[in-house]
Amino acid sequence: xxxFRSSIAGVAPAVLFTTVMAALPLLLLFGLGxxxxxxxxxxxxxxxxGYAAIFTDPFYAQVFxxxxxxAGTVTLLCLIFGYPIAYVFHRSGGVWKAAVLLCVLAPLLTxxxxxxxxxxxILGREGAxxxxxxxxxxxxxxxxxxxxxKGVLIGLTQVMLPYMVIPIMxxxxxxxxxxxxxxxxxxxxxxxxxxxxxxxQTLPGIAGGVSLVFILAFSEFPVPALLGxxxxxxxxxxxxxxxxxxxxxxxxxxxxxxxxxxxALAVYLLQRIFRRLMPWAS
Amino acid sequence: xxELKPRVxxxxxxxxxxxxxxxxxxxxxxxxxxxxxVESFDTRRFIAFPPAGFSLDRYRAVFAxxxxxxxxxxxxxxxxxxxSLDLLLGVPAAIALVRGEFRxxxxxxxxxxxxxxxxxxxxxxxxxIFFSMLGASPSLPLMVVSHVVFTLPxxxxxxxxxxxRTNATLEEASENLGANRWQTFRYVLLPQLWPGVAAGxxxxxxxxxxxxxxxxxxxxxxxxxxxxxxxxxxxxxxxxRVAAVAAMEFIAALVVVALVSGKLSKNGLKDL
Numbered sequence: 001x002x003x004f005r006s007s008i009a010g011v012a013p014a015v016l017f018t019t020v021m022a023a024l025p026l027l028l029l030f031g032l033g034x035x036x037x038x039x040x041x042x043x044x045x046x047x048x049x050g051y052a053a054i055f056t057d058p059f060y061a062q063v064f065x066x067x068x069x070x071a072g073t074v075t076l077l078c079l080i081f082g083y084p085i086a087y088v089f090h091r092s093g094g095v096w097k098a099a100v101l102l103c104v105l106a107p108l109l110t111x112x113x114x115x116x117x118x119x120x121x122i123l124g125r126e127g128a129x130x131x132x133x134x135x136x137x138x139x140x141x142x143x144x145x146x147x148x149x150k151g152v153l154i155g156l157t158q159v160m161l162p163y164m165v166i167p168i169m170x171x172x173x174x175x176x177x178x179x180x181x182x183x184x185x186x187x188x189x190x191x192x193x194x195x196x197x198x199x200x201q202t203l204p205g206i207a208g209g210v211s212l213v214f215i216l217a218f219s220e221f222p223v224p225a226l227l228g229x230x231x232x233x234x235x236x237x238x239x240x241x242x243x244x245x246x247x248x249x250x251x252x253x254x255x256x257x258x259x260x261x262x263x264a265l266a267v268y269l270l271q272r273i274f275r276r277l278m279p280w281a282s
Numbered sequence: 283x284x285e286l287k288p289r290v291x292x293x294x295x296x297x298x299x300x301x302x303x304x305x306x307x308x309x310x311x312x313x314x315x316x317x318x319x320v321e322s323f324d325t326r327r328f329i330a331f332p333p334a335g336f337s338l339d340r341y342r343a344v345f346a347x348x349x350x351x352x353x354x355x356x357x358x359x360x361x362x363x364x365x366s367l368d369l370l371l372g373v374p375a376a377i378a379l380v381r382g383e384f385r386x387x388x389x390x391x392x393x394x395x396x397x398x399x400x401x402x403x404x405x406x407x408x409x410x411i412f413f414s415m416l417g418a419s420p421s422l423p424l425m426v427v428s429h430v431v432f433t434l435p436x437x438x439x440x441x442x443x444x445x446x447r448t449n450a451t452l453e454e455a456s457e458n459l460g461a462n463r464w465q466t467f468r469y470v471l472l473p474q475l476w477p478g479v480a481a482g483x484x485x486x487x488x489x490x491x492x493x494x495x496x497x498x499x500x501x502x503x504x505x506x507x508x509x510x511x512x513x514x515x516x517x518x519x520x521x522x523r524v525a526a527v528a529a530m531e532f533i534a535a536l537v538v539v540a541l542v543s544g545k546l547s548k549n550g551l552k553d554l
Binding site for chain 2: 026090103165189244
């Protein structure tokens with residue numbers, strides 16, 4: 001009988017910390033949309049001001065739907081590019097495998113801020129893409145990527161891609177090689193092995209990647225703030241403005257609550273869909 | 283054998299499509315960072331592609347700027363405190379959550395891991411408002427607390443994943459042989475846990491040092507951490523010094539990955 005076994009004392013500090021520093025502030029955040037606050041000071045009055053504007057002004061519904069649509073598109077793009085990356089990692093060996101892993105993990109170690117800066121250099125009017133296409137004579141005037149939907153989608157997809165690839169990679173690596181060998185021995189072509197054996201078996205990895213990328217893309221701040229600029233804004237960018245520029249904390253709190261509820265709902269729905277696709281998993 | 287032909291055709295098309303998609307994806311992952319590295323050596327006073335020449339002017343400008351150096355020092359200090367708190371709170375919790383036998387263990391695990399689902403902007407705003415009501419204002423301690431809320435669940439999860447693969451009989455043997463609790467932890471448990479703990483600590487460091495979204499609400503207003511400084515330098519005009527800072531961050535990251543990638547490909551992926 002080891003002494004680590006009965007030690008609830010080990011959990012106590014972390015539970016206390018998470019309660020005071022995360023759970024209580026979060027409860028307050030939900031309630032705050034109902035309270036009147038003036039520049040950080042609670043006035044003591046109850047008001048629906050925070051939530052009222054969100055539900056009456058169609059502008060907020062528009063921003064919310066736009067952000068949902070962007071997160072959905074980015075998730076789909078990440079799956080389209082991310083799944084093949086995991087598959088290439090799965091099939092290759094030696095140096096190639098290490099190179100693929102390096103490409104996937106290295107961006108995780110640099111901040112999204114740095115990567116957004118990279119895209120600003122590439123996508124700008126004087127940027128790499130426009131300069132290359134102009135000098136080749138393919139374009140006659142530069143294309144506007146920055147501060148448009150295109151730029152935000154490109155930047156977000158790249159920033160979220162590793163979060164899609166890693167769960168799929170790890171579920172692919174746990175596949176018993178015997179499965180693929182059996183399929184090949186029974187006469188399946190390479191494409192059939194991919195589509196009928198590997199893809200269904202890695203659905204748990206896909207489910208993990210899709211949920212993760214969706215939440216992260218829905219709530220990402222630096223990428224849309226920099227690549228969307230003043231002209232193309234998502235919900236987190238508006239929340240930041242409401243808090244930092246307008247100093248309207250009760251509306252900011254209400255918007256942040258909506259962001260959290262929206263992403264929780266989306267994850268719940270995604271998990272239900274994937275449970276249908278994988279009846280064996282539940 | 284005639285029916286095999288379309289299969290071969292489908293095989294090639296499928297393999298070709300997958301390879302092209304993977305190649306585009308992989309290129310998009312590294313090219314932006316490589317371009318930033320190339321740009322960091324440009325001679326001009328503004329950002330444009332391709333670079334007009336080679337110089338270290340941008341690096342000199344970074345080290346000459348007290349603002350950037352001080353903000354990097356603040357971010358570094360913050361990250362070190364965050365790691366220490368994460369380890370003190372997270373490692374005992376992870377050990378108890380795996381090895382312990384107490385009521386509602388599953389509920390405690392779910393509660394401690396749940397902040398993983400919280401978007402950074404929500405954590406930042408919730409902590410700012412909560413502590414403002416208590417009379418505190420954005421400061422280094424507030425920034426540290428908000429970063430610990432964000433990073434602690436990841437450290438607990440990585441340590442737990444490692445802890446699940448350890449064997450309780452080893453600890454029992456150690457105690458039967460007369461080791462006290464600290465000795466059992468230090469000489470029996472820790473050597474088995476350290477890859478998970480180290481990965482968690484590395485994760486905490488990066489996510490604290492690089493954090494922008496949470497810090498925007500909790501960081502001291504007068505002395506700003508590096509990501510906020512870089513954010514303002516990027517937002518209002520493409521300051522060429524950002525390229526040099528970004529390049530240094532990337533090269534440091536590359537060295538770390540190259541050093542540990544062998545170990546990661548063997549057992550790190552499963553823990554994520």
